[in-house]
């Protein structure tokens with residue numbers, strides 16, 4: 180039964196306990212994977228903060244209400260997660276249960292990012308890079324899919340990373356090493372992190 184519910188797009192009920200455990204496991208797995216890949220670039224305090232704040236998994240209704248309380252407006256259609264840094268929980272909607280592990284990983288990456296860099300670079304690069312790192316970790320791209328998280332931004336950020344080297348992108352994204360910041364990456368926008376899938 181669990182699998183059927185997991186893949187059922189119209190399911191709007193709160194997921195059963197086994198599925199909630201899977202979400203929790205996905206949250207822990209995301210942190211472990213991020214630590215394993217990027218620990219040389221991550222201050223230990225940032226990882227500690229991330230561990231101290233378990234991701235909040237919310238039904239579609241809870242997610243929308245919480246988002247509206249926080250930002251004073253309803254989330255755009257397709258928004259499945261948001262986070263504001265490692266010192267508070269990320270929020271993930273369970274309205275599309277099959278997307279939860281990927282959205283969770285994406286939000287955990289935002290939390291692991293160097294905050295100053297995240298605000299100094301173009302939003303498009305930061306979102307695209309977040310999704311490019313996510314897809315590299317999951318091994319699943321959304322190529323050819325009708326609905327995909329930031330498809331153009333991801334393709335562009337991946338292209339930049341392939342030119343400068345992924346390591347340079349990692350040093351900038353996680354480590355705040357501005358030497359890796361090229362004109363394609365720089366931006367001046369200031370905005371909260373809200374995600375659309």
Ligand SMILES: [Zn+2]
Nearest residue numbers: 306309373374
């Ligand atoms: Zn994002």
